[in-house]
Amino acid sequence: MSFMxxxxxxxxxxxxxxxxxxxxxxxxxxTGWFVIIVPLFIFINLLFQIPAISNGDTIxxxxxxxxxxxxxxxxxxxxxALMFALIISGIGTLVVLYSIFYMAKEREALHNFYVYLxxxxxxxxxxxxxxxxxxxxxxxxxxxxxxxxxIAYWYERKKSRSGALKSMIITVFxxxxxxxxxxxLAMITDTYSIxxxxxxxxxxxxxxxxxxxxxxxxxxxxxxxxQFPFSIWLPDAMEAPTPVSAYLxxxxxxxxxxxxxxxMTPIFGGSAAxxxxxxxxxxxxxxxxxIRAVRQTDLKALLAYSTISQLGLIMSLLGxxxxxxxxxxxxxxxxxxxxxxxxxxxxxxxxxxxxxLFMVVGIIDHETGTRDIRRLGGLLTIMPVTFTIALIGSLSxxxxxxxxxxxxxxxxxxxxxxxxxxxxxxxxxxxxxxxxIAWIASVFTFIYCMILLLKPFLGKLxxxxxxxxxxxxxxxxxxxxxxxxxxxxxxVFFFPNLLAExxxxxxxxxxxxxxxxxxxxxxxxxxxxxxxxELWMTIGVIFFGLLLFFxxxxxxxxxxxxxxxxxxxxxxxxxxxxxxxxxxxFTDRYMTGNIRHYLLYIFIFITVIMIGxxxxxxxxxxxxxxxxxxxxxxxxxLVVMVAAAMTTLLTKNRITAIVSxxxxxYLMVMLFVIFRAPxxxxxxxxxxxxxxxxxLLCFYHLPxxxxxxxxxxxxxxxxxxxxxxxLTVTIMTLIASGHRLHVPITNFFENAYELAGAKNIVNAIxxxxxxxxxxxxxxxxxxxxxxxxxxxxxRPKGSENDEA
Amino acid sequence: MKPEPNDVILHTVTKLAAVIIFTFSIDLFxxxxxxxxxxxxxxxxxxxxxxxxxxxxxxxxxxxNLPVDYKKxxxxxxxxxVATGMGGMxxxxxxxxxxxxxxxxxxxxxxxxxxxxxxxxxxxFAVIGTAITIITSISEDEL
Numbered sequence: 001m002s003f004m005x006x007x008x009x010x011x012x013x014x015x016x017x018x019x020x021x022x023x024x025x026x027x028x029x030x031t032g033w034f035v036i037i038v039p040l041f042i043f044i045n046l047l048f049q050i051p052a053i054s055n056g057d058t059i060x061x062x063x064x065x066x067x068x069x070x071x072x073x074x075x076x077x078x079x080x081a082l083m084f085a086l087i088i089s090g091i092g093t094l095v096v097l098y099s100i101f102y103m104a105k106e107r108e109a110l111h112n113f114y115v116y117l118x119x120x121x122x123x124x125x126x127x128x129x130x131x132x133x134x135x136x137x138x139x140x141x142x143x144x145x146x147x148x149x150x151i152a153y154w155y156e157r158k159k160s161r162s163g164a165l166k167s168m169i170i171t172v173f174x175x176x177x178x179x180x181x182x183x184x185l186a187m188i189t190d191t192y193s194i195x196x197x198x199x200x201x202x203x204x205x206x207x208x209x210x211x212x213x214x215x216x217x218x219x220x221x222x223x224x225x226x227q228f229p230f231s232i233w234l235p236d237a238m239e240a241p242t243p244v245s246a247y248l249x250x251x252x253x254x255x256x257x258x259x260x261x262x263x264m265t266p267i268f269g270g271s272a273a274x275x276x277x278x279x280x281x282x283x284x285x286x287x288x289x290x291i292r293a294v295r296q297t298d299l300k301a302l303l304a305y306s307t308i309s310q311l312g313l314i315m316s317l318l319g320x321x322x323x324x325x326x327x328x329x330x331x332x333x334x335x336x337x338x339x340x341x342x343x344x345x346x347x348x349x350x351x352x353x354x355x356x357l358f359m360v361v362g363i364i365d366h367e368t369g370t371r372d373i374r375r376l377g378g379l380l381t382i383m384p385v386t387f388t389i390a391l392i393g394s395l396s397x398x399x400x401x402x403x404x405x406x407x408x409x410x411x412x413x414x415x416x417x418x419x420x421x422x423x424x425x426x427x428x429x430x431x432x433x434x435x436x437i438a439w440i441a442s443v444f445t446f447i448y449c450m451i452l453l454l455k456p457f458l459g460k461l462x463x464x465x466x467x468x469x470x471x472x473x474x475x476x477x478x479x480x481x482x483x484x485x486x487x488x489x490x491x492v493f494f495f496p497n498l499l500a501e502x503x504x505x506x507x508x509x510x511x512x513x514x515x516x517x518x519x520x521x522x523x524x525x526x527x528x529x530x531x532x533x534e535l536w537m538t539i540g541v542i543f544f545g546l547l548l549f550f551x552x553x554x555x556x557x558x559x560x561x562x563x564x565x566x567x568x569x570x571x572x573x574x575x576x577x578x579x580x581x582x583x584x585x586f587t588d589r590y591m592t593g594n595i596r597h598y599l600l601y602i603f604i605f606i607t608v609i610m611i612g613x614x615x616x617x618x619x620x621x622x623x624x625x626x627x628x629x630x631x632x633x634x635x636x637x638l639v640v641m642v643a644a645a646m647t648t649l650l651t652k653n654r655i656t657a658i659v660s661x662x663x664x665x666y667l668m669v670m671l672f673v674i675f676r677a678p679x680x681x682x683x684x685x686x687x688x689x690x691x692x693x694x695x696l697l698c699f700y701h702l703p704x705x706x707x708x709x710x711x712x713x714x715x716x717x718x719x720x721x722x723x724x725x726x727l728t729v730t731i732m733t734l735i736a737s738g739h740r741l742h743v744p745i746t747n748f749f750e751n752a753y754e755l756a757g758a759k760n761i762v763n764a765i766x767x768x769x770x771x772x773x774x775x776x777x778x779x780x781x782x783x784x785x786x787x788x789x790x791x792x793x794x795r796p797k798g799s800e801n802d803e804a
Numbered sequence: 805m806k807p808e809p810n811d812v813i814l815h816t817v818t819k820l821a822a823v824i825i826f827t828f829s830i831d832l833f834x835x836x837x838x839x840x841x842x843x844x845x846x847x848x849x850x851x852x853x854x855x856x857x858x859x860x861x862x863x864x865x866x867x868x869n870l871p872v873d874y875k876k877x878x879x880x881x882x883x884x885x886v887a888t889g890m891g892g893m894x895x896x897x898x899x900x901x902x903x904x905x906x907x908x909x910x911x912x913x914x915x916x917x918x919x920x921x922x923x924x925x926x927x928x929f930a931v932i933g934t935a936i937t938i939i940t941s942i943s944e945d946e947l
Contacts, residue, residue, distance in 0.1 A: 678840035682832070686848040690935060693855050697943045759838035766842060767920040767927070774923075775885050778930035782878045785934035789875060792941045 002061045004075050007045050008129055011122030014038045015115045022111035031110045032100035039092035039121060046085050053082050054502045056509065060131070066772075070192045076131035079506025083344065084128035084252075084259055086503070087351050091251040092121050094481035098359055099243040101478040102366060113153060117244070120146035124252055128259055132192050133182040137175070140220070143253050144171040150248060151240040163236035166572070170233045171223050178220025178260075184213035185267070198266045198513075205271070214268050217260065218277055225257025225311045228285040232568045235304040242362030245300060250307045250358055251351040258311065258347060261318050262511045265340070269512075270325030279319025279419065283437050285312025290444035295556075299361045299371040299452065303354070306397065306448055309441065310350050313412060317343035320419040320434065324512050337508065337515045339415030341500075341522055344507050346408035348499065349396065349492065353405055356485035357393040357452070360386055363474040363482075364456055369467030373451065378461030383473045385483070387457045392486040398449035398545070399442065399538060404492035406538075407524055413438065413534040439537055446545030447552070496524035600721065607724040610732060620731065623738030633674055641667045654699065662692045679762040811860070818860040825853035833928060843924030847931030854936055863940060874940070878933025885926030888919055 014035070022031045049059070059077040066072075077085070096117070103110060123142035130136045144167070152164035186192050188207045189200045197204065204210060221227075226234040237249050248254070261278060268274045289309025296302040321339030363386050364379065365371045380387050392403060399409030419434040463469060473479075492499055505517040528535060548555065590601070614620055644667065647660040665688035672681035749761050749769070766774050829849035836842030857866050 679842070679845070682840055682845045683848070686845060686852055689852050690848065690855060690939070693852075693859065694939060694942065697939060760836060760840065760842070762840075763836045763842040763924075764920075766844065767923045771889065771920075771923065774927060775882075775889060778885060778927055779882050781934045782882050782930055785878055785937040786875065788938045789941045792944075 002063070002075075004059065004061050004077065004129075005063050005073065007042055008075065008125045009122060010042060011038055011118040011125065015118040015122070018114050018118065019111045022114075026105055026110060030100045030105045031114055032096055032103070035114045035118065036093060036096040036100070038118065039089045039096060042125070043086065043089035043093055046082065046089060049077065049082055050502050053077065053079055054506050056506070065135070070132075071134050072132055073126075073135055074131040074193065075129045076195060077129055078510045079503070079508070080259070080262055080344075080510035081129045083348070083503050083507040084255070085125055087255075087348065088121065088124050088128070088252050091247060091351055091355055094355070094484060095243045095247040095251075098246070098362070098478060098481040099241070101475055102243055102362055103241065109153075113150075113241070116146050116149040116153070117247070120150065120248060120253070124256065127256060131194050133186060133194060133197075134192055136194075137179050137182060140178070140224070140256065141172065141175050143248075143256060144168060144175060144224075147171070147237070147248050147253055150244045151237050153241055153244070154239070157239065159236075160239040163233075163239040167233040167237045169576070170230055174220045174223025174230065177216045177223075181213045181216030181218075181220065184209045184216070188213070194263060201267055204267055210268075210271075211273060214271075214273060215277075217264055217268075218281075221257035221260045222281060223257070224260070225254050225315065226285075226308050227257070227281050227312060227315060228288045228308075229568050231285065231289065231308045232572055234308055235301050238298075238300040238304050242300070242358060242365060245303075246355050246358035246362065250303070250354040254307065254311055255314075255347060255351070258314050258318065258343075261315070262340075262344070262507075265318065265322050265325065265511050266513060269322035274322050275319055275422070277319070278322065279316050279434070282312045282314070282316025282319050283434060283441075285309065286316060286441040287437050287444075288312075290441045290448065293448040294444055294451065294552075296448075297373050299364065299373060299376075299456065300358075302373075302448055302452055303358060303361060306445070306452075307354060309445060310346075310354065310397070313438075313441075314343045314347050314350070316434070316438070317346065317412060317415050320415050320422070321512075323419075323422055324515070333512070333515065334519055334521050335418050337512050338411065338521050339418060340511050341504060341508050342408055342411035342415050344504050344511075345411060345496075345500070345524070346405075348503070349404040349408045349489070352485045352488045352492070353393040353396040353403070356389050356482040356489065357397070359478075359482035359485070360390045360393060363478060366478070367468065367474055368471050370465075373455040375462065375465040376456040377459035378457070379471070380457040382461070382471055383457075385473060385479050389479075389482045389486045390453055390457065392489050393482075394449040394453040396489045398446045399541065401526060402493045403489050404496070405489070407493060407496055407526060409442070410528070410534045410538065411524070413537050417533060435537075439541065442537075442541045443544045443548065446541050447549050450545065450549045451552075493526070496526075500524055600717075603721050603725045607721070607728045610728045611724075614731070614735070619735065621738075622734055626738065631674070634671070637667050637670050637674070658692060658695045658699075661695070662688055665691070679760070814860045818856055822853050822857055825849060825856065829853060833924070836924060837921065843927030844931055846924075847928035848935065850928070851932045851935035851939075854932070855939055858940070858943070863944065874933045874936040876933070878930050878937060881926045881929025881931070881933055883926070884929060885923050888922045888926065891919060 018031065018035065021034050025031070025034070052059070059075065061075045063073040063075075096114075099113070099117075103113060120143055123139040123146060127136055127139040127143065130139065148164045148168040151167055152160050154160045185197055185204060188204050188209055189197045191197060191200075204213070207213075223230040234249060234254065238245055240249065265274075286309050289305045289307075289312055293302050293305035293309060296305060317339045321336050321341075321343060324333045324336035324340065327333040327336070361371060363383070364376065367383070368376065368379075370376065396403030396405030399405050413435070416435040416438040420432045422431045461471075463471070500522065505522060508515060508517060508522070590597070641664055644660045644663040648657050648664070651657050651660065665684065669681045669685045669688065672678075672684060749765060829846050832841035832849055833843060833846030834841070836846065854866070854870070857870075
């Protein structure tokens with residue numbers, strides 16, 4: 001385990017200790033002060049990696065996890081991973097600082113909050129730095145789980161729970177699709193390493209699984225990054241505490257999809273399908289998000305839709321930029337590489353200004369008690385600092401100078417204009433739609449930025465409409481994080497090339513390995529001269545944006561013509577409801593609550609599968625050459641066993657049945673003793689004892705044997721099935737013991753003393769050679785125990801199960 | 805209230821037998837490394853001993869004299885096993901790679917110490933915890 005591994009796993013390690021810290025010190029000091037050390041430490045350590053990475057070096061560190069399956073926790077730190085890791089730890093630090101003032105230490109369950117948050121942070125860091133796709137997938141789902149827990153943090157609210165569930169269902173659905181896609185890639189290239197996949201990209205392109213794998217991976221990315229039509233989970237996720245929304249649902253987690261796309265661009269990029277899917281879905285999402293955002297009255301919902309729109313913007317740039325891989329070198333490549341460059345630049349900028357805006361909305365909510373723009377107004381004089389940050393954030397989002405959003409927005413226009421000239425992927429004429437839709441969406445972006453900025457701060461203060469009286473500016477500590485982000489927004493505008501040199505260009509090389517970053521197209525300029533189309537597009541956005549903003553009441557009515565019934569949310573609700581109904585009615589058909597039925601299913605299944613496959617493989621042949629002698633003791637024990645088993649079947653007394661069943665078990669112990677398997681004999685004996693006690697405990701629940709009223713048909717069915725099972729097991733045992741397909745592994749285990757220091761081979765197998773099995777077995781045991789406990793102890797009163 | 809049954813013989817025998825069973829189970833556990841036994845059998849034998857106590861006395865009395873939360877014990881067991889598995893990773897080995905060595909300890913003389921035994925402790929805990937949890941929950945179930 002290297003130091004880098006330690007850094008990335010640090011949040012998980014810290015998460016273990018947080019509950020104890022909370023218990024002991026939270027009365028004196030907010031738990032957040034302990035938590036903040038973690039992201040800060042990670043951030044500072046990552047800063048030291050910048051010089052090496054920006055020189056074009058990469059760091060690769062391997063840690064074995066399950067090497068026999070090819071699953072290793074391999075860290076691959078290149079420009080792209082470092083950029084994300086810096087954003088995750090940097091914004092993480094600020095969000096934790098912010099949360100210290102946002103989450104009251106007296107009221108909130110802070111230990112839960114910070115454990116989930118750290119869990120997320122660790123998962124996200126691991127996700128962006130992992131080279132192994134299976135590790136990436138695991139952590140990907142872990143971010144979904146921690147997001148679920150954080151959205152449902154105020155779990156007593158119904159909206160929180162349903163929002164959490166929605167995000168979980170959608171993102172995990174995408175995650176599973178992605179897993180299938182990644183496995184396809186692994187099957188084609190015979191490796192789980194992303195770098196090795198990229199190295200054998202020709203194999204992938206020629207494979208018939210190219211398109212299916214791409215679509216599945218894209219499903220994962222689209223759901224995670226809330227792209228149309230999977231975007232519906234993001235607005236509902238706003239039920240989470242605002243620091244969480246700022247962190248997970250705008251700055252980091254939703255960008256995991258973008259990360260995946262950027263990472264996979266060297267594999268899939270350069271194909272027409274990728275260009276159209278990523279670019280197309282992106283451009284639709286910008287449009288959809290920006291138009292929906294204008295309608296919102298809740299500030300956080302507005303930000304949620306604006307995040308969807310901005311994510312779509314980055315997505316469309318990634319799609320257009322992927323054309324760069326179609327051209328291997330030269331001018332044409334750079335033209336499209338600029339789009340990827342713009343995507344990375346905007347991704348960074350979005351994290352800064354959107355983080356700041358979420359914090360601003362959090363402050364407004366915290367101080368006034370509401371986020372409804374119909375109630376807010378006139379906060380400018382009360383909260384001058386908050387207003388300044390809001391001004392910086394929203395103007396940057398609208399794409400105005402002197403803020404970083406202006407630069408990346410101009411580059412976005414450049415990228416979209418280049419897209420209109422793409423004529424390599426068929427459907428040539430349609431590419432003109434890219435700049436047109438982008439421009440219209442930008443106008444709406446401008447409008448919602450104005451709403452966000454002007455509605456709460458200008459106008460008249462209406463104290464009677466606010467839940468809290470005595471509204472004042474936020475405490476100092478709450479202002480620090482957004483002020484830092486706001487200063488970054490301005491600083492990046494004035495020194496964009498510093499950021500480009502150290503962070504963006506190394507990241508660009510990870511996406512398009514062949515690009516030469518020294519080219520002057522990767523210099524960021526604020527001023528392109530009066531003859532640049534981008535400038536006039538921006539001026540047009542401002543002009544029409546202002547026009548539409550001031551006439552908003554007149555055209556807002558148009559939205560009413562769009563029926564709510566056709567909305568995506570209704571589709572989702574109807575689907576979920578329908579599926580629940582269908583699966584309930586289907587499950588009720590076979591889940592009768594009768595254990596005999598369940599046993600029937602199991603036994604029929606075993607018999608049919610085994611006998612069926614034996615017959616279809618023509619495998620029934622016996623070979624008794626290696627069987628041992630049968631002694632008189634074996635026969636004696638077997639006869640008694642059969643007799644005991646028959647007694648169990650035929651007796652009319654439950655006690656007799658239990659005891660005779662026990663006798664079968666103890667006779668089995670005798671057999672083990674004769675065959676000199678003391679471990680098995682001991683285990684069987686104790687298991688038998690405990691089972692007998694269990695049976696005695698369940699005494700009252702057992703069927704009454706005295707009055708058997710079953711019909712003949714029932715009995716005959718049982719007889720057939722039991723004979724079938726008996727025959728199957730006997731035949732299988734005889735076949736298996738008579739055939740040797742492989743060299744026996746006995747010799748390996750005989751070396752147990754040298755290999756594991758144990759003379760008892762059985763135990764060495766259990767705890768060492770097959771330790772993984774044992775670990776999972778005891779986990780299953782625990783789950784079964786907890787299951788029994790919850791079924792019996794936590795059963796709702798008055799709904800007794802039907803006793804079978 | 806029901807009169808308490810007069811089962812002096814059962815109680816006396818149980819007390820004696822329980823000591824023997826527990827001793828035997830600990831012996832089984834330690835023997836596991838080189839001789840028949842191990843965490844699973846040791847744990848199950850302990851569980852059988854506790855069940856015997858439950859059967860002859862009542863649950864409340866045993867619970868006050870042996871105040872263990874068996875659910876937590878089971879969880880702790882799994883945690884110990886996973887943690888020993890992780891231990892190897894810190895030293896750059898694989899997950900669940902067990903180590904052993906021979907040490908010269910006072911009193912015991914040359915002794916073999918193995919991480920596998922720690923793993924086995926986890927197994928034993930998980931088995932005891934789960935078995936007792938299941939048995940007590942079923943027995944306390946009201947009809």
